[in-house]
Amino acid sequence: xxxxxxxxxxxxxxxxxxxSSPGPRGRRFPGGLRSTLYRWDIKAIPYVFVTPFFLxxxxxxxxxxxxxxxxxxxxxxxxxxxxxxxxxxxxxLATSEFFWNALFNTFTIGVxxxxxxxxxxxxxxxxxxxxxxxxxxxxxxxLAPYATSIAAATLVFAQLFNTDYGMINGVLGWIGIDPVNxxxxxxxxxxxxxxxxxxxxxxxxALIYLAAMQAVPQDLYEAASxxxxxxWRQFLSVTIPSIRPTILxxxxxxxxxxxxxxGEPMLFGGSVGISxxxxxxxxxxxxxxxxxxxxxxxLGQASAxxxxxxxxLLLVGGVQALVxxxxxxxxxx
Numbered sequence: 542x543x544x545x546x547x548x549x550x551x552x553x554x555x556x557x558x559x560x561s562s563p564g565p566r567g568r569r570f571p572g573g574l575r576s577t578l579y580r581w582d583i584k585a586i587p588y589v590f591v592t593p594f595f596l597x598x599x600x601x602x603x604x605x606x607x608x609x610x611x612x613x614x615x616x617x618x619x620x621x622x623x624x625x626x627x628x629x630x631x632x633x634l635a636t637s638e639f640f641w642n643a644l645f646n647t648f649t650i651g652v653x654x655x656x657x658x659x660x661x662x663x664x665x666x667x668x669x670x671x672x673x674x675x676x677x678x679x680x681x682x683x684l685a686p687y688a689t690s691i692a693a694a695t696l697v698f699a700q701l702f703n704t705d706y707g708m709i710n711g712v713l714g715w716i717g718i719d720p721v722n723x724x725x726x727x728x729x730x731x732x733x734x735x736x737x738x739x740x741x742x743x744x745x746x747a748l749i750y751l752a753a754m755q756a757v758p759q760d761l762y763e764a765a766s767x768x769x770x771x772x773w774r775q776f777l778s779v780t781i782p783s784i785r786p787t788i789l790x791x792x793x794x795x796x797x798x799x800x801x802x803x804g805e806p807m808l809f810g811g812s813v814g815i816s817x818x819x820x821x822x823x824x825x826x827x828x829x830x831x832x833x834x835x836x837x838x839x840l841g842q843a844s845a846x847x848x849x850x851x852x853x854l855l856l857v858g859g860v861q862a863l864v865x866x867x868x869x870x871x872x873x874x
């Protein structure tokens with residue numbers, strides 16, 4: 542039964558009830574302290590959550606980058622005071638045969654390692670995309686090289702490619718080929734290092750391709766099969782165009798990894814690994830940067846090499862952006 546509100550004896554309306562405090566359900570009325578705190582909570586909490594990332598990035602990412610750029614404009618020796626040199630470190634690199642040799646070695650090792658690696662990864666992913674017995678086991682097995690330590694894998698391959706007692710030269714001798722000097726010769730050494738990189742990263746890229754292939758609609762394969770297309774034709778006409786952005790992504794990532802190649806050539810060369818062999822035959826930009834900074838003590842030159850590597854990576858990223866925009870424009874048109 543509804544409760545009636547009685548008027549005053551003089552006929553005036555009853556006084557309004559005072560505003561109640563927030564109830565148990567958390568109602569808040571505008572203008573109160575809790576309402577202000579609530580608004581601040583909604584606006585500030587997201588920034589509080591992302592602040593640790595930005596602080597960590599500023600301390601360990603942005604500051605070293607800016608400081609390295611500052612060092613690249615100075616002459617800095619280990620334990621000494623910096624001396625302003627301007628762009629002299631960069632001009633010295635432009636006339637340095639060691640820099641151009643390292644840049645060429647980085648490019649050739651990158652090509653020798655990346656092209657077979659991605660082609661084999663595409664083939665493995667295509668096979669694993671079909672219903673095979675033990676498919677789950679093979680998917681885990683091809684990722685095992687990626688989980689292996691760089692040091693362990695490189696030391697094993699260094700023994701396999703050993704000139705005197707390595708198994709590779711033993712197999713070549715069985716088929717009538719003379720032993721190859723895998724460590725001292727330029728191209729054999731670069732091929733050996735590329736084999737290590739290919740062995741380690743093929744399975745990783747294959748799983749990336751496999752994930753992209755599984756996202757391709759089955760209707761496309763069924764339509765191609767009805768038109769009489771073989772599996773190879775379906776692979777070329779359906780799979781490759783559908784995963785083209787993923788292929789471009791792996792090309793860029795592999796190129797970045799090749800530019801920063803350090804552990805495999807250093808460990809493969811043993812005592813002369815930092816210099817990239819006795820004749821710098823497989824010295825990469827990363828090895829040259831390390832040698833300049835921590836062996837010869839020229840931190841300014843090492844910083845200049847680091848910034849050149851950064852510019853190369855930005856160039857690769859720019860090319861990727863242009864290719865992606867061209868593909869989107871082509872598809873949209």
